Amino acid sequence: DPTARRAFWDLIYELAESGVTILVTTHYMDEAEYCERVGIMRAGKLLAMDTPSNLKRDIIPGDVWEVYAEPLQDGLAVLPEVQGVLRVGLAGDHLRTITEKGKKKEDLLVALREKGVNVRDILVGEPTLEDVFISLAR
Structure with a gap:
């Protein structure tokens, strides 16, 4: 549901702006784009962690x-x-x-x-x- 998804991210942004640390887990990379920092994991190992733009610049x-x-x-x-x-x-x-x-x-x-x-x-x-x-x- 696109409306519920947008409301979810609006709430996440509001909480983050008020100083709350938010940990989001997702298999959907387009959702991870909304995050300030992203950790990429595979088989329980952290492969990389940085901002989405830095990851794209440095890894691709x-x-x-x-x-x-x-x-x-x-x-x-x-x-x-x-x-x-x-x-x-x-x-x-x-x-x-x-x-x-x-x-x-x-x-x-x-x-x-x-x-x-x-x-x-x-x-x-x-x-x-x-x-x-x-x-x-x-």
Whole structure:
């Protein structure tokens, strides 16, 4: 229920502003984005702890791309073979790709088109806490 969720976070913010320390546990990384500090755990071990923005900056090693291509499965097979591509995953109607810093959009475009994948668009993306978790949990 989106209304109840918003009310929950409003209450959390009010309590935090009044000086109360709040500990939130969640499996939903989008909810963790609301927190001032985030600890990423796996198998009972704390892997990293910092602000969401610092975690994204420090843990994600490169650039994020949102690749809109058809067919998606073909793009999913092609992109991991491109030099400098670190990770590719399905993200709804597109592919979320993380590359080494400085990788050019054109490199991805050429590789996909050479294999017959129709590319509708490639947009610069932003790292998420889910990206951080996946990078740390490997």
